[in-house]
Amino acid sequence: MLENGRKVLKEGVLEKRSDGLLQRWKKKLCVLAEDGVLLLPPKRPHSGGDATRAKELSFANMKTVDCEERKGQYVYFTVVMMDGKEIDFRCPQDEGWNAEITLQMVQYKNRQAVLAVKSTRQKQLLLAGHRTVQTSSDLA
Template structure:
């Protein structure tokens, strides 16, 4: 079951077990330990220290595919349109946690872009006119 932890800078938003469908021919479900932070989902395999990171900068969206009595099946779609299938117990709500964290990340990036664009516009307005620009003005 996923557990929510208080949000802070770089802190864990959610941690727990979820399953990822393998890319192999048989497409088996493999248990992973997931760690969700404000900019990525890290997946740990079993007892090994191998980690796969899905950074939100490379995620386009999260699609909820199906709810059953036992599992919620969902797909993470990357910016290069690769689909990664997951499932979790309905109680853990991994799909909701990931979706909300992704939206929060995308909103922060949009605000940063707006502020950067606005700051550049204000900075260019404040620059003194060159003699060349004044000569061209009517």
Template sequence: MASKLMMNPGEILLEGELEKRSDSLFQLWKKKRGVLTDDSLRLFSGTSERAKELRFHSILKVDCVEHTRKYVYFTIVTTDFKEIDFRCTGESCWNASITLALIDYQNRRALEGFRRHLEPGTNPRGRVKQDPRSPADAPGDAAALR
């Protein structure tokens, strides 16, 4: 995967076919066209231009379940602990690409939070710190010299 410095926001990292297991009683595998960006996985059915989107802020982790000769089976676990099963051909590496993009997204969010924490004049909740001394108690103030 390309370095973050070289990527544009929303740039497509991977595009291609993967299969999603349906939630129906028979749990059939349905082919989807997947589009992986730096902040989401979009799934398109057939020729439809409408996509279902899994945004990374709602993904907890990607579990690799099994490797067979033909497929890699993996599960995306959402922050509300819903499990979505996928499979892809071993050479397509969807599971690894999604995992790396998710880790990159989580690292960027952690750095943004850390930078907000370090901004001068703010406390960890992002509010402006107040000087505990009143203006009259400040050193060099005429009132303090009396």
């Protein structure tokens, strides 16, 4: 369980390509939750990780997970954010991070779509009920 009560679905180490000129692969502690992915510096003995340097990739801001490629022992994939930013990752082939992130993102988007439809229907029912009340009072 994360601090804010979010359920941890998967935790492990992923490698993220840096944005810098050299674009080195850096290990990150990755925590997959129902609403996004939290990236932390890898835990070192006696440090417990540095939560202040955490980066959160929220599914609300995530567009897609794509560009899967298998080379040697790694699977390479890219997380594309709504603003167009692309974040490259790699992990050992047997860990399936790309599939887990994709699955959770799709489930999150589906939950949001269901909530949006329910909200729209409730608004329509309220408006229809309000019109019925107005029509009944107009007749009186």
